[in-house]
Amino acid sequence: MRILRAADYRVMPWKNGGGTTTEIAVSPDGAGLDDFDWRISMARVETSGPFSSFAGVDRTLSVLEGEGIVLDVAGRPPLRLTSASAPLAFPGDIPTGAALIGGPITDLNIMTRRGRVAHEVERRSFTAEIRITPRADTTLVLAVGAGATLFTDDASSLGPLDTLILHRDSPEMRLQPKGPGLLFVIGLHRLAANR
Template sequence: MRILRAADYRVMPWKNGGGTTTEIAVSPDGAGLDEFDWRVSMARVEGSGPFSTFAGIDRTLSVLEGEGIVLDIAGRPAARLTPASQPFSFPADQPTSAALIAGPITDLNVMTRRGRTLHSVERLAISRPVEIATQAGSTLILCHKGEAVFHEAGSIRLGPLDTLLLGPDAPALRVEPARDTTLFVVRVTIAA
């Protein structure tokens, strides 16, 4: 179990050079863009345009801040994502472009290498304690808004954009919101 604080995340340029991304976690540790098995990051998108292409990668996108974004995948309208939308999954090796709805956004981006790892992303808005199930692989719990407390794990407290990274042997955890809280739960498993 590791606590990843927002202040310690690594900022790096986009693959296409059009902006920057804030890397929350990557496996294996320190892996580059062509070497990771899985990667979780946030990006500030300032303008409409093409996405970077990642061969053999599956991707899930969620809007954290801003009005939203409209995705066009392989030349066809595919999704309109807003902060209220469910996370949207698509192949990162398909030509993808995005149009901002009304100004810049910040997104959460989860990528896994096809054939090696699989992932799921769940958005949870909580106002009372809930139990979060873990998986055989890695589970990341990102506190988007509010504050989350994990008493069973030594009273760990996550503030906005902090993340708890759990390994494969982690038990289910009970989370208590200090106030209305939004979490993103990312589960990564080894592909069969």
């Protein structure tokens, strides 16, 4: 078990130069935008426009704050994505644009290198105790809104936007909310050829 604190996340420019992103975690450690196996980040989107293209990458997007966006992924009907929407998966290497619905948003991006790592993202309401049993090679739990108390030997806690990292052999984790919020549970599966 490891806890990443929001205050320690790395802020860096978007690949297309149109804004900044806050990198929560990346693998391998220190990887750049062209050589990561997986990457979890948050972005502040101030204006409508095109998304950066990531060749060979699968993405999942969720809105954390703001009214939302209308996402235009080539070949699909436009889709309205708000903070109440389920996470949306799409290929990172096809033309994609977004139109803000009513002002800036903050979104959560999960990206995995196709053929190396696969991912799933679950958005869970967090108003009562939740138990998480890691089933992926790596599981990340992001607390949004309120923090959480972890039932561990040292009574660790998560603040808002802190991230808990668990590995496949980690024990079941019990989390108690410190107020109403959300948890994003991200499962990362290294594909057999890359173990």
